[in-house]
Amino acid sequence: MHVAPARFPTKYWHQLPDGRLQCDVCPRECKLKEGQRGLCFVRAREGDMVVLDTYGRSSGFCVDPIEKKPLNHFLPGTPILSFGTAGCNLSCRFCQNWDMSKSREIDTLADAASPEAIAAKAKELGCRSVAYTYNDPVIFLEYARDTAIACRELGIKSVAVTAGYVSPGAREDFFAEMDAANVDLKAFTDDFYHRLCAGHLQPVLDTLLYLKRETDVWFELTTLLIPGENDSKSELETMTQWVVDNLGPDVPMHFTAYHPDFKLLDRPSTPPATLSRARDIALHNGVRYAYTGNVYDEAGESTYCHNCGEVVIERNWYVLGGWHLDEEGCCRFCGARCAGVFEPRPGTWGARRLPVRIAGAAP
Ligand code: SF4
Ligand SMILES: [Zn+2]
Numbered sequence: 001m002h003v004a005p006a007r008f009p010t011k012y013w014h015q016l017p018d019g020r021l022q023c024d025v026c027p028r029e030c031k032l033k034e035g036q037r038g039l040c041f042v043r044a045r046e047g048d049m050v051v052l053d054t055y056g057r058s059s060g061f062c063v064d065p066i067e068k069k070p071l072n073h074f075l076p077g078t079p080i081l082s083f084g085t086a087g088c089n090l091s092c093r094f095c096q097n098w099d100m101s102k103s104r105e106i107d108t109l110a111d112a113a114s115p116e117a118i119a120a121k122a123k124e125l126g127c128r129s130v131a132y133t134y135n136d137p138v139i140f141l142e143y144a145r146d147t148a149i150a151c152r153e154l155g156i157k158s159v160a161v162t163a164g165y166v167s168p169g170a171r172e173d174f175f176a177e178m179d180a181a182n183v184d185l186k187a188f189t190d191d192f193y194h195r196l197c198a199g200h201l202q203p204v205l206d207t208l209l210y211l212k213r214e215t216d217v218w219f220e221l222t223t224l225l226i227p228g229e230n231d232s233k234s235e236l237e238t239m240t241q242w243v244v245d246n247l248g249p250d251v252p253m254h255f256t257a258y259h260p261d262f263k264l265l266d267r268p269s270t271p272p273a274t275l276s277r278a279r280d281i282a283l284h285n286g287v288r289y290a291y292t293g294n295v296y297d298e299a300g301e302s303t304y305c306h307n308c309g310e311v312v313i314e315r316n317w318y319v320l321g322g323w324h325l326d327e328e329g330c331c332r333f334c335g336a337r338c339a340g341v342f343e344p345r346p347g348t349w350g351a352r353r354l355p356v357r358i359a360g361a362a363p
Contacts (some may be wrong), residue, residue: 008055008142009045012170012268021045024058025170026138031035040139042087054085055143058093058111059134061121063354064115064316065318066347069131069161070254070293072078072303073340074180074218076313077320077347078161081122081356082136083111090200092164092186094264097134110189115143122357126327128347129179133161141174148177164207165199171210180218180341182206186235187223188229188239196229196264203346205242212247220252222293225278227258236281244286249306250339253282256293276300318351 012024020031023038030038032045044052064172066080090094122130130151132144137160149156164183166174175181185208186195190201204343211219221243225231243251255278257270275292282290292300296317304314310333311342314321324332329342 001093002084002228004112005159007077007092008052010043010050010052010142010165011259012141013050015294019067021048021050023050025141026166027200028117029167038089039091040089041173042085042139045219049169051142052142054087054140056112056114056292057357058083058085059086059203060111060112061118061356061358063125063349063352063353063356064131065125065349066129066131066159067315069133069159069182070222070256070291071159071180071182071218072221072254072291072301072313072315073252073289073338073342074159075157075341075343075347076351078128079126079347079349079352079354080129080131081118081125081127082133082320083113083132084132084137085140086135087139088135089139090136093196094224094225094258094261094267096224096259096261111358115147115150117358118147119156121356122151122156123154125356127150127156129159131161133159136162138166138170138174139169139172145174145177162198164204166203166207168206173215175211175217177216178217181211182220182222183211185221185223185239185243187309188235189230191290193231194309199332205246210249212251219245220254222256223278224256224258225274226264227267227270227274229267231274231278233277236278237285240282240285240287243282249286251287252289252291252293252339253279253340254293255279255282257295259294270295272297303338305331305334305336307331308334310334312338313346320346 013021023030037044058170061083064082066078139146160178161183193199195202211217255275259269272295288306298316301315302311303321305312313326322348327344330337
């Protein structure tokens, strides 16, 4: 199915004295002459404005367990309708989703859907939330935001899966409509961000501080550990101490396994012991909820009460086992509150992955 590109006028740009238009969505600050596209490839100059090419266009919809985002403390066990578009504003050499994020084939975005159609489909499918994921939603901010607004009207929550590489004005508008986020904290050195992602660390830290200080968005962090690049003891010590000192002990951290992909093929897959060691460092430094991911590790995937140490949510891949939280989200053993957004009972979606079509509902 061929769908004409949806050019959507945007407001996050300003004109420079030399006549170029500077995009203000992310710290790349692309400066565009007529006909040029930004690094993300989906924002382009057309005449006297910058347009978004992927409004209303998706690379596909799928119902996933929310644990796959990963979020372990936000409506556990519930299904989430997930979608992305094309392009990305970081250039990670190790990208694990590069077929979509590096896509320049906007015409392959065949599944057209209006924000209202997405919200209605989520409700029809029994999803409690919608995820803006696969590629970074800050680059399709207007589409994600309008979808989140449509979802909110139907009682559906919104979850951003993002690298947090976004500029202040766009950051506020984007997160104003989000209920939860998983933010990639890819490493804790600017050298890593610069060398492997062509970006910088500080804007990501600024986003995390913003989320903590200025919003009610529930957020969790994910770090893909790449052997020899971001898995040293000292880096993980510094990172986890920063998290506790600046974001508090209740922000969950996920340490996930890297597999050789895209342009970074000469590093081995992450040994499970590296993930467990990172988790131990986080816990030792005061992070209350630390997880391993992308490996079989029931102990590292389950949630423990920060007060008495008992398992309060058992997980095996994306399937929940024992549930020992009361209706208020407190530990049944000692009564301490588990941080997060919980309902009286967990969802029962399990590990299923259900591809969904919404085509034909274009705006
Ligand atoms: S959102 Fe895209 S066009 Fe805008 S500054 Fe970032 S990479 Fe450049
Ligand atoms: Zn307890």
